[in-house]
Structures are given as C-alpha cells and as structure tokens.
Amino acid sequence: MTTQEIETALGRLPRSRLCSYATPTERLLRLEQSLHCGPVYIKRDDLNGVGPGGNKVRPLEYLLGEAVQNHCDVIIASGQENSNLCSIAASACCRLGLPCILVHNNEPPQNKQGNMLLNHLSGAEEHYIGAVSEKERNQYIERLVTDLRSSGKRPYVVENGATTVRGAVGYIHIPLELEKNREQQPIYDLFVPGGNGGLAAGVVFGTALLGGPFHVHVITVENEKQELEDILHRLLEGLEKETGLVPAVPADACMTVYPAYRGAGWGIPTQESDQMITTMAKLEGIFLERIYTSKTAWGMCDLLGRGLVQSKGACLIHSGGFASLFYQYQS
Ligand SMILES: *Cc1c(COP(=O)(O)O)cnc(C)c1O
Secondary structure (H helix, E strand, C coil): CCHHHHHHHHCCCCCCCCCCCCCCEEECHHHHHHHCCCCEEEECHHHCCCCCCECCHHHHHHHHHHHHHCCCCEEEEEECCCCHHHHHHHHHHHHHCCCEEEEECCCCCCCCCCHHHHHHHCCCEEEECCCCCHHHHHHHHHHHHHHHHHCCCCEEECCHHHCCHHHHHHHHHHHHHHHHCCCCCCCCEEEEEECCCHHHHHHHHHHHHCCCCCEEEEEECCCCHHHHHHHHHHHHHHHHHHHCCCCCCCHHHHEEEECCCCCCCCCCCCHHHHHHHHHHHHHHCCCCCCCCHHHHHHHHHHHHHCCCCCCCCEEEECCECCCHHHHHCCC
8 A cells, every 4th residue: 555545544543733734854873873784763752742752742632633523522641641642641641632641550659750750730630549460450440530520521541551452543643653664765664663563563554554664673562572562452452453454565574673782671671771872872962761761772783783683774763761860860
C-alpha cells in the first residue's frame, strides 16, 4: 500500500490532533564517525512538543480521540509517580481542555521532581494511593470510575500505559513519515525500544503495510525475547482487525527482537546504557534517559559498531522521557 492509502484508512478512526508532524529527523555525524559505520539518523519523536514530549503522544491522539467521540468529560491515567505517560496525558488533556486524574501507586512524594513536578504544574488531580500492586491500582480505578459515573461524569480510562491496540495505531505514522522523506534521508534500518510493545508493534505494522521498506530492530527493555514477541504478535493481530488493513509482507519478516541490551530488567540501567547517555550528550548534544532510550541507543551502536547490522541508513527512534531523567538520577 502507499502512504496515502494507509493514511486514508487510518483517517476513519477518531483522532484528537495534539501536535504537528512529521517529527524532525537529523543525521548524527559525530556518532557515525565514532562508530565507523554508514549513515545514522535520529527521529526526534521526543520533540513533538506536548508537555515533556515523546513516546506516548501518538497513542494518546487516538485514545483521546475515542474519548472525545464518546463525549467523555474526565480522563484517568495511571502509572508509577514518575511515569512518562502520566505527564504527557496531563499535558494532552490541558491542550484538549479535559480534566485529568492521575492515579499513582506510590506514597505521596516528599518533593516533586521530574514528571511529578510537571503533573503538578499542569493542574492534574493526583491520587497517590500508596505502594500497592498494579492490580490493586486497577481496582482503585474501577471504584473511581463507578463513583464518577454515579455523580454524572463520563470518565475515560487510559489503560496499560496507553499500550492498547488502538493506541498502537498512533505509531503506524512513524514509518509513513520516514517513507515520505526517503529521497532526502534514505533510511533502511529502524531501532526502537520494546517496553509494553505498543511503539514497536505500530512501527512494524506500518512497515509491513508499506511492503517492508525498513527492517525494525526492537531492543527489549522490559521482557524476555519470547515474551515480547508474544506481546508483539497479539498487538499485530489486533492492528489488522482494528484498521482492517492486511500487510503485503509478513510482519515477522520486518522485525528482529534483541534481548541482549536489557540487563537485569525494566528500569535497571546497565553500565553500557549509562555510558550511552554521556556519549550521546557529548557527541550530539542530545539527552537520553535510563529506562528506554539509552538501552535502545546502546543496542543500535553495538550492532552497527560491530558490523552485526550493516546499514546504508540507520535511524534511532528517540521516544523521549526527558523529564524522567531528573528523577532517575535522584532516586
Ligand atoms: C513508554 C515508553 C516507551 C515504550 O513504549 P512501549 O510502547 O511501551 O513499548 C519508550 N520510551 C519512552 C520514553 C516511554 O515513555
């Protein structure tokens, strides 16, 4: 399918536009020289300009689009106190004029830093419910929804960190934007983080719809390889149903999942990923954070630097998380 045909098909789903696209793509000449490899680009999805910017803006456009279509009048998002999703949801709600409730399974903070500070400044209604499990947090949200409904409100819940099939639709636009720009910036290999898998699934699905102009290298930052592959397959199947579009090439042929850069798991940096933060800052003046983007960038640099991926044009998708950096180095 062409980018135009795909955009037309996606245009049938409700979407609340939050910013203008495409996000900028830049060449990383100094990083490239240090790696002795072919051209390396970075797609600055971190610069999309809603709140701290980054990853969760694209899914929120489709999720909040659904909320607006259903005449919802209060949005509930949840996560750990320093969740990137929460602060982006708070800012996105401000932009749409919708009240936002954030539910954090943490004790109330002593002082607010990173995303917490932004949530506070955005005027979100913050519920700190103590250090309970995710399951208990969801039960709290269920009760909250019931209470809000009985007082005449129409709440909309952003589920699973915005990683739902509908949310993943937002990321299909990433390969479309890169494809439209191919003459100026010829890119063949994309490097993306795999957390809950929404970003990776959307990028892989869009790539497959286009007939496979890219190979998507997914760096797992959370799950084992098999676990993430299972999550991706479920999301990819869901995306076919949700969009009514069937890829011309199998999605599996467009992606490789790498488990080697995750270290001890989600949120636990490795020596190499921390080193990557200073390398990227010093060579390119670009900041990464410790959970997603530094591991993904390190995976890309290791694969390119050792020649395990030989690319005529590689591109790191910078998924943002800038505000969380201040928290990550404090705690
Ligand atoms: C949530 C997040 C991701 C991971 O996205 P998934 O869709 O959950 O895989 C990547 N980078 C940043 C900065 C994020 O906040």
